[in-house]
Amino acid sequence: MPRQVLVIGAGVTGLSCAIRLQEAGCIVTILAKDFPAPFPTIDPLAQINYTSPWGGAHNRWVVPSPSGENAREHAFALATFSRMRALAESEPSVGITFMKGIEYLEAPPAEYTSLTPHRAAELQLPGFRLLGKEEFPDDKITWGCEYDTWSLNPMVYCSFLLGRFTFRGGQIRKRELKDIKEVFALPLGELGFEAGRIDAVVNASGYGFGGDPNMFITKGQTCLVANECDVTVTRQNADGSWNFSVPRGFNGGTIIGGTKDVDDWNTKPSIEIREKLLAGFRATYPKILGEAGEYRVLADIVGRRPTRKGGPRIEGEVVSGGGFVMHAYGLGGRGYELSWGVAEEVVKGVDGHLKGHPKGRVASETVAKCHL
Ligand SMILES: Cc1cc2nc3c(=O)[nH]c(=O)nc-3n(C[C@H](O)[C@H](O)[C@H](O)COP(=O)(O)OP(=O)(O)OC[C@H]3O[C@@H](n4cnc5c(N)ncnc54)[C@H](O)[C@@H]3O)c2cc1C
Numbered sequence: 001m002p003r004q005v006l007v008i009g010a011g012v013t014g015l016s017c018a019i020r021l022q023e024a025g026c027i028v029t030i031l032a033k034d035f036p037a038p039f040p041t042i043d044p045l046a047q048i049n050y051t052s053p054w055g056g057a058h059n060r061w062v063v064p065s066p067s068g069e070n071a072r073e074h075a076f077a078l079a080t081f082s083r084m085r086a087l088a089e090s091e092p093s094v095g096i097t098f099m100k101g102i103e104y105l106e107a108p109p110a111e112y113t114s115l116t117p118h119r120a121a122e123l124q125l126p127g128f129r130l131l132g133k134e135e136f137p138d139d140k141i142t143w144g145c146e147y148d149t150w151s152l153n154p155m156v157y158c159s160f161l162l163g164r165f166t167f168r169g170g171q172i173r174k175r176e177l178k179d180i181k182e183v184f185a186l187p188l189g190e191l192g193f194e195a196g197r198i199d200a201v202v203n204a205s206g207y208g209f210g211g212d213p214n215m216f217i218t219k220g221q222t223c224l225v226a227n228e229c230d231v232t233v234t235r236q237n238a239d240g241s242w243n244f245s246v247p248r249g250f251n252g253g254t255i256i257g258g259t260k261d262v263d264d265w266n267t268k269p270s271i272e273i274r275e276k277l278l279a280g281f282r283a284t285y286p287k288i289l290g291e292a293g294e295y296r297v298l299a300d301i302v303g304r305r306p307t308r309k310g311g312p313r314i315e316g317e318v319v320s321g322g323g324f325v326m327h328a329y330g331l332g333g334r335g336y337e338l339s340w341g342v343a344e345e346v347v348k349g350v351d352g353h354l355k356g357h358p359k360g361r362v363a364s365e366t367v368a369k370c371h372l
């Protein structure tokens with residue numbers, strides 16, 4: 001009898017987990033308040049807590065520290081990169097574009113300055129090259145590199161995932177839950193499951209359900225412009241501010257970003273911030289203006305990155321009443337770039353639980369052999 005799994009959430013995390021669980025042989029239903037739709041139809045205020053539409057979204061290789069910080073996330077990013085490559089090659093309409101990524105830093109921390117070509121090869125960073133000083137945009141930049149990466153149009157991509165999921169027989173239910181435990185009280189027939197049982201629930205709700213003291217939001221303001229950009233450029237300034245471009249492609253324009261404001265719940269974009277972001281990026285990468293010599297602004301965007309102290313929560317829990325929940329939330333500013341790695345971990349966690357591990361945790365050598 002196939003496993004029956006309910007995924008809560010239809011952002012990039014829930015959709016990726018749902019597809020991986022299907023591939024592992026499960027019957028899957030997605031329950032969520034918000035689902036992918038064309039980007040212009042997503043309501044900036046009513047759906048501000050649905051983060052996936054507001055993401056860039058590109059992949060930046062975040063270098064793990066020598067002490068191993070970020071190592072788990074780096075493994076997730078590598079797994080995601082491979083899957084994005086396969087999708088881009090096989091599905092022309094998926095919304096993903098492969099391109100060069102450029103990093104410029106004014107005050108690079110040790111993990112960057114120690115990033116030699118040898119270390120980059122150890123980390124499997126594709127197409128890595130250190131930039132020469134003559135390639136820096138100005139003399140405030142003291143370190144730079146380029147690598148191969150991908151960038152995508154979020155709602156084209158998420159709609160593609162949703163289409164693939166339903167085409168393969170996945171069911172969806174548009175509902176809002178008050179508490180995660182509520183799912184175990186829902187009529188099972190209504191969820192599309194047979195034989196009266198849910199084997200596991202995946203909590204891909206972005207922010208969680210409010211009971212995790214480590215969760216907070218990081219507000220991001222960006223500006224969507226019609227100008228095309230053929231690379232994704234990220235500049236980290238000495239004062240902690242950022243300038244970056246995220247080409248969306250597929251008629252989605254380019255995101256010029258962006259701010260990272262911890263615990264800032266303000267929903268209104270600031271015109272001063274928009275002007276600062278556009279000017280900062282133009283100074284770093286003048287080619288963005290193209291032949292017209294100016295920006296064409298389409299929209300100001302405010303989003304809330306669901307951030308978690310200590311990193312994303314990817315672990316299993318048996319809740320009161322005995323139901324099993326595999327948590328996959330708190331992806332912060334990296335939900336897209338970690339998505340397929342997280343989905344893989346979720347499949348392993350569900351499998352581990354069903355094989356008798358209460359927290360879904362299994363030793364890594366066992367995990368490699370697990371098949372649902
Ligand atoms: C400005 C900005 C730029 C970003 N740039 C990038 C980038 O370049 N690269 C990158 O990888 N990431 C980027 N991100 C981060 C990325 O967008 C997020 O990490 C990602 O979208 C989180 O996805 P998620 O599926 O976990 O959560 P969400 O997209 O928030 O989805 C949560 C889902 O859970 C559902 N849900 C929540 N609560 C309930 C409930 N009570 N009942 C029913 N359903 C519920 C929602 O309806 C939704 O379907 C950026 C974010 C911002 C704001």
